[in-house]
Amino acid sequence: MGGSFGNDSIRARKQFSTEAQAMNTLALDSWLRDIWLKPGNSNLAPSVDGLFMFILWVCIISFIILMVPMCWWAFKYRRRPGHVQMRTPNHNTFLEITWVAVPLVIVTIIFFWGFHGYMHGQIASSQAEIINVEGKKWNWTVTYANGAGSGEQVYLDAKRIDENTVSHAYQAVPIIVVPEGRPVKFMLTSSDVIHSFYIPDMRIKMDVFPNRKTSLTFTPTNADAALDQAGSLYTSAADAKAAATGKGRDHFIFCAEYCGTFHSEMAAILRVLPEDEYNATLTEWANIEGKYGFNGEKDKAGQQLLPMWQLGQWVHKAQGCATCHSVDGSKGSGPSWKGYYGTEVNFAGGGKVAVGLYPGLRDIESTWDNYIRESILEPAKHIHEGYPNQMPTYAGKMSERQINGVIAYMRYLAGKTDNIPTGGPKPAAGSSEAKPEAKN
Amino acid sequence: MASISGTNVGAHGHDHAHHDEPYLTPKSSLWATIIDWATTIDHKKIGVMYLVAVLFMFFLGGVAALAVRVELLEPTRTVTTTVNGETTVQITGSVMHSVGMATDMASAGDWYNKIFTLHGLIMVFLVIVPSIPASLGNFLMPLMLGAKDVAFPKLNLASWYIYLFGSFFAIASAVVGGVDTGWTFYTPYSTITDAGHWKVVFMILAAFILGFSSILTGLNFIVTVHKLRAPGMGWFDMPLFVWGMYGTSLIQVLATPVIGITLLLLIFERLFHIGIFDPRMGGDPVLFQHFFWFYSHPVVYVMILPGMAIMSELIAVFCRKKVFGYRAVAFSSLAIAAIAFVVWGHHLFTSQGEVAAAVFSALTFLVALPSAVKVFNWVATLYKGSIDLKTPMWYALGFLFLFSIGGLTGLFLGALSVDLHLHDTYFVVAHFHYVMMGGTIIAFIGGIHMWWPKMFGKMYNEFWGQTGFWLVFIGFNLTFFPQFIMGVHGMPRRYASYVDEFLIYHQLSTVGSWVLLLGFLVHFFNFVHSLAAGPKAPPNPWGALTLEWTDAASPPITHNFHHEPVVTHGPYDYDDVVPAQTKPGEFPLPPKAEGRTVHVVKAGH
Structure with missing residues (x-):
C-alpha cells in the first residue's frame, strides 16, 4: 500500500466499514421488524411500531448485557480443583447508581413516547367519520351515520380444498367499511357483557362496555389491495373481488375481552376503501331493504323486487343471527333454522308451539310467524327446550320488514315456496349456504 | 471475633428425648x-404437607394447561363437502368439540373456557400464591432465624386447614x-354466567377462603x-430469603382483605342482585376491575418476591459469595x-x-427499577465466585x-x-408466564x-436433576416464546380457535408443552427415587452458611436445634x-490474605 494515499485509503475503508455497519444494523432492524410486526395500516402504526422497535432494541441490548457476563462468569469461575472464590467488593455505589439511573432515563423516554402515541388514538379529529358499533354475544353490529348497517359478510379464512370441499374458520362475519385517508371514530357500546374492539393491523383496541360509550380513532391508510400480501389474510371470494378491482383492503377485527362460549368467533372484517367506493357502498347498504319484496311487489321502475327470503338471508348475517343459528342443520347455541319452521317445538318449563293441536282452528303459519316474531322481540318469553336462555332482544334493532324477511327465509329453509316469485330460484335447502364463495 | 456458633452457648432447657429425633421419624x-x-x-411438617398439596395442585393445573394446548394444536374449521348435491358439514381441528358433542354441550368453546x-384459578390461587411461602417459607424461616417454630404454631396449622377447606370448594366447583x-x-x-347454579359461587368462595390462609400465614411470618x-x-444479618418472605407477607396482609371484600360483593351480586357491579342496576363493571386488580396486582409480587428470595440464596450458596449489594437487594x-x-x-x-x-403507566415503569437492581446484583454476584453448577444453580x-x-417484555x-395493541393478546400471556412460571416456578423447583x-x-x-432442568428450560422457551410473536401479530388470548396465520406458533407452543411435561416427569421420578433409595444427605451438602445448614441436622430434629444458635x-x-468440610476437598478455603483469620463453622450435630 503506497504511503501517499495510505491515509486516505484507511479513512475510506474506515468510512466504508462504518457505513457497512450501519447497513448491517438497518438490515438487522428490518429483519427483526419482519419477524415481529405485520404491516401497520393506520396513522397510529408508525408511532406504535417505532416505539415497539425501540423497546425491542432496549430489550435485546439489556439481555445481552446481562447474559454475556452471566454465561462467561459461570464458565470462567466454575468450581474445579484449585479454583476458589476471590474477595471482591460487596457493593459499588457508582455501579449501583448507574444501573438505576440508566434504566430510569430509558423508561422515561418510553413513557413519554407511549403516552404521545396513545393520545393519538384517543382524541379524534372534529372531521372524523363517526361509526357506531355495538358488541353483543357474539357479533359486532355496525351503524353508519346514514342509517346503513353492514350489508356484506364473509367467512374468515375460507379456502377451497378441492372441487367438492371448502373449509373456513368461524361463522360468517360482517364487513365494516372505512374510508382511506380520512379519520374515523368508532363509538362503541355493548348490550350484554364487556367486549373489546381490536384491530391488530390498525394497532388499536378499546374495551366495549354495557353501561357507557367508549371510542377509538384512527386514520386508515393503504386501501390499495395490490399492496396486500397474497394469501396472507383471506382467500375468500370477497377478497378475490377486492383483489380483482384493486380496491379495498381487508383487516381482522377481533373481540379481545373474554365474553363466553363463542368469544373466539366474535370477529369482523375491516375493509379500507377509497373515498368514492366507500360512499357508494354506504348508499347501497342504506337502501338494502328496498331491494326485496313479497310476490308481486315491484319497484318504481316496475321491476319485480328480489325475493323476500333473500332479505332474511341478508338479515341472518347482518344482524348476527348466524352466530348462533346455523342454516345447514349443524348444532349451535341456538336451534338451526334448516327445516325448523313448522316443526313442533317444546318450551323449557312446559308448553309448545301448538302445531296440529287443533287442526283447522289454528294454522301452522300464523302460529309460527308469531313465534318467530316473539322470539326476535322478546326472546326470553319462550325458550326452546334444551337451549340456553341467552338471546338478546332485537326490539328496536330490526324493522318489521326485516322480521318479515327472516320469516320468509325460515320458510324457505323449510322448503316452503309460497314467497318465492315465479321464475325465482327453487329452494335447495342450505346448498347455497354451503359454499361461501357462492354468496358474493 | 469469636466465630463458633451452635456450641453450648445459650443452652435451652427442653431436652425431651423425642424432640431429638428427626422430625420425619414415624410414630409407633x-x-x-x-x-x-x-x-x-411443627412448621416443618406443615411446610411439607403444603409442599405435597401445592405440587399435586400444580399437577392438576398442568393437566388443564396441556388440555388447552392440545385443543390449540389446530384451529377449529368448518369443512363443507358437496357431492352430488348432498352437503355434509364437519367440524375439524377441535378435541373439545368431540367432548362437547359427547356431553351434549352447545359448543366446543364451553369446554375450552372451563378448562x-x-x-x-388452580395455578394462581392454589399453586403460585401459597407455593413458596407456605411450603419452603414455613419449613425454612424458623430454621434460618434460629427459632424453634413460627411465632404462632397453632395459627399456622389453622392456615393449612383453611387452605384445604378452600381447595375443597375449588375442587367441588x-x-x-x-x-x-x-x-x-x-x-x-x-x-350472569350459569345463573342460578352454585358452582360459580363455590369457586368464588374458594378464592375467598384461600385468602384467609394467605393472610394468616403472612401475619405469622411478620x-x-x-x-x-x-x-x-x-x-x-438475616438471609435474603427471609427479607423476601417479609416483603411478601406485608403485601399478603395488606392486600388480601381487599379481594376478600370484592369476592363477597361478587357473591352478593350473584345471589341477591345488589347491583354494585351490574350496569342494568346502575352499577359499574369497571369498579370490579379496580377492586380486583387492587389485590391481584400486588399479588403478582406475592408470587414473584418469594422466587426472588430463593434466587438470592441459590446464587450466594452456589457461588460462595456474599450477594452483591445485599442492602440494595433487601430494600x-x-x-x-x-x-x-x-x-x-x-x-x-x-x-x-x-x-x-x-x-398508572408512569408508576408502572417505576417497578422496573428495583427489579433491575435485583437482576444486576445477582449477575454481579457471580463475578469471581466459585460457581458450582449443580441443579439448583442451573435453575x-x-x-x-x-x-x-x-x-x-413488561x-x-x-x-x-x-x-393498546398488545393488551389481552398472547403477548401478555407469554409475558406473565415468563415471570410467573419462568420466575416463580423455576425458582421454586431450584429451591426444592x-x-x-x-x-x-x-x-x-x-x-437426572440436570436432565430435568434442560428439558424444562427448553420446553418452557419452546412453549412460550412463540406466544410473544403471535401476540404482536394480533392473536387474542382465551381463544378456543384462531385463523390460520397463527398456526405455526400454536403448534410450536403445543410441542413445547410436551417437552415441559417430560421435564417435570423426570424431576418427579428423580424425587421419588431419592425418597426411596437416595443416599443419605450430610447436614450441609452445599457448604452454606445460613443456620438451617450450619446448625441443624438433615433432616432437622423436631425442635430444630439442640441449643439456641447464636x-x-x-x-x-x-x-x-x-x-466444616463434609467431604475432603469439597469446599476450598478462601485465599489467604494479610491480617485475616478464617473461621470455621461446624455443620450439624
Whole structure:
C-alpha cells in the first residue's frame, strides 16, 4: 500500500466499514421488524411500531448485557480443583447508581413516547367519520351515520380444498367499511357483557362496555389491495373481488375481552376503501331493504323486487343471527333454522308451539310467524327446550320488514315456496349456504 | 471475633428425648403417624404437607394447561363437502368439540373456557400464591432465624386447614361442572354466567377462603421475623430469603382483605342482585376491575418476591459469595412491595380514562427499577465466585435468563400506545408466564432441589436433576416464546380457535408443552427415587452458611436445634467463614490474605 494515499485509503475503508455497519444494523432492524410486526395500516402504526422497535432494541441490548457476563462468569469461575472464590467488593455505589439511573432515563423516554402515541388514538379529529358499533354475544353490529348497517359478510379464512370441499374458520362475519385517508371514530357500546374492539393491523383496541360509550380513532391508510400480501389474510371470494378491482383492503377485527362460549368467533372484517367506493357502498347498504319484496311487489321502475327470503338471508348475517343459528342443520347455541319452521317445538318449563293441536282452528303459519316474531322481540318469553336462555332482544334493532324477511327465509329453509316469485330460484335447502364463495 | 456458633452457648432447657429425633421419624403405628401429622404444629411438617398439596395442585393445573394446548394444536374449521348435491358439514381441528358433542354441550368453546379457567384459578390461587411461602417459607424461616417454630404454631396449622377447606370448594366447583368466568371473574360476565347454579359461587368462595390462609400465614411470618430472630441476628444479618418472605407477607396482609371484600360483593351480586357491579342496576363493571386488580396486582409480587428470595440464596450458596449489594437487594424487596400497591391500573389501559392511564403507566415503569437492581446484583454476584453448577444453580441461571425476558417484555406493556395493541393478546400471556412460571416456578423447583437434602435427609440424583432442568428450560422457551410473536401479530388470548396465520406458533407452543411435561416427569421420578433409595444427605451438602445448614441436622430434629444458635457471622460471609468440610476437598478455603483469620463453622450435630 503506497504511503501517499495510505491515509486516505484507511479513512475510506474506515468510512466504508462504518457505513457497512450501519447497513448491517438497518438490515438487522428490518429483519427483526419482519419477524415481529405485520404491516401497520393506520396513522397510529408508525408511532406504535417505532416505539415497539425501540423497546425491542432496549430489550435485546439489556439481555445481552446481562447474559454475556452471566454465561462467561459461570464458565470462567466454575468450581474445579484449585479454583476458589476471590474477595471482591460487596457493593459499588457508582455501579449501583448507574444501573438505576440508566434504566430510569430509558423508561422515561418510553413513557413519554407511549403516552404521545396513545393520545393519538384517543382524541379524534372534529372531521372524523363517526361509526357506531355495538358488541353483543357474539357479533359486532355496525351503524353508519346514514342509517346503513353492514350489508356484506364473509367467512374468515375460507379456502377451497378441492372441487367438492371448502373449509373456513368461524361463522360468517360482517364487513365494516372505512374510508382511506380520512379519520374515523368508532363509538362503541355493548348490550350484554364487556367486549373489546381490536384491530391488530390498525394497532388499536378499546374495551366495549354495557353501561357507557367508549371510542377509538384512527386514520386508515393503504386501501390499495395490490399492496396486500397474497394469501396472507383471506382467500375468500370477497377478497378475490377486492383483489380483482384493486380496491379495498381487508383487516381482522377481533373481540379481545373474554365474553363466553363463542368469544373466539366474535370477529369482523375491516375493509379500507377509497373515498368514492366507500360512499357508494354506504348508499347501497342504506337502501338494502328496498331491494326485496313479497310476490308481486315491484319497484318504481316496475321491476319485480328480489325475493323476500333473500332479505332474511341478508338479515341472518347482518344482524348476527348466524352466530348462533346455523342454516345447514349443524348444532349451535341456538336451534338451526334448516327445516325448523313448522316443526313442533317444546318450551323449557312446559308448553309448545301448538302445531296440529287443533287442526283447522289454528294454522301452522300464523302460529309460527308469531313465534318467530316473539322470539326476535322478546326472546326470553319462550325458550326452546334444551337451549340456553341467552338471546338478546332485537326490539328496536330490526324493522318489521326485516322480521318479515327472516320469516320468509325460515320458510324457505323449510322448503316452503309460497314467497318465492315465479321464475325465482327453487329452494335447495342450505346448498347455497354451503359454499361461501357462492354468496358474493 | 469469636466465630463458633451452635456450641453450648445459650443452652435451652427442653431436652425431651423425642424432640431429638428427626422430625420425619414415624410414630409407633401408621394411625398414630397420621394423627401426628394431621394435628402437628411443627412448621416443618406443615411446610411439607403444603409442599405435597401445592405440587399435586400444580399437577392438576398442568393437566388443564396441556388440555388447552392440545385443543390449540389446530384451529377449529368448518369443512363443507358437496357431492352430488348432498352437503355434509364437519367440524375439524377441535378435541373439545368431540367432548362437547359427547356431553351434549352447545359448543366446543364451553369446554375450552372451563378448562382454561380451571388452569388459571388452580395455578394462581392454589399453586403460585401459597407455593413458596407456605411450603419452603414455613419449613425454612424458623430454621434460618434460629427459632424453634413460627411465632404462632397453632395459627399456622389453622392456615393449612383453611387452605384445604378452600381447595375443597375449588375442587367441588370443578367436579359439579366447572366455571367459565376466567380466573379474573370479570363482571358482568361472572354475575350472569350459569345463573342460578352454585358452582360459580363455590369457586368464588374458594378464592375467598384461600385468602384467609394467605393472610394468616403472612401475619405469622411478620411476627416471626420481628420477634424470633436468634441472638446476635440483626435485621441485616438475616438471609435474603427471609427479607423476601417479609416483603411478601406485608403485601399478603395488606392486600388480601381487599379481594376478600370484592369476592363477597361478587357473591352478593350473584345471589341477591345488589347491583354494585351490574350496569342494568346502575352499577359499574369497571369498579370490579379496580377492586380486583387492587389485590391481584400486588399479588403478582406475592408470587414473584418469594422466587426472588430463593434466587438470592441459590446464587450466594452456589457461588460462595456474599450477594452483591445485599442492602440494595433487601430494600428492593420492600420497594417492590410498596410500588406494587399503586400500579393496578395498568391492567385497565383499555378501559379507563386518559389521565388515569398516564398516571398508572408512569408508576408502572417505576417497578422496573428495583427489579433491575435485583437482576444486576445477582449477575454481579457471580463475578469471581466459585460457581458450582449443580441443579439448583442451573435453575438460578435459568431464572436469570427467563425472568430477564419476562421483566423486559413488561416494558412493551407499560408503554401506553404499544399496550393498546398488545393488551389481552398472547403477548401478555407469554409475558406473565415468563415471570410467573419462568420466575416463580423455576425458582421454586431450584429451591426444592437445594433444600431437598435438608427437608428429607436424602440426596437427589444430580444427572437426572440436570436432565430435568434442560428439558424444562427448553420446553418452557419452546412453549412460550412463540406466544410473544403471535401476540404482536394480533392473536387474542382465551381463544378456543384462531385463523390460520397463527398456526405455526400454536403448534410450536403445543410441542413445547410436551417437552415441559417430560421435564417435570423426570424431576418427579428423580424425587421419588431419592425418597426411596437416595443416599443419605450430610447436614450441609452445599457448604452454606445460613443456620438451617450450619446448625441443624438433615433432616432437622423436631425442635430444630439442640441449643439456641447464636449468630456471629453474616449469612454470606464466605470470604471470612468456611463451613466444616463434609467431604475432603469439597469446599476450598478462601485465599489467604494479610491480617485475616478464617473461621470455621461446624455443620450439624
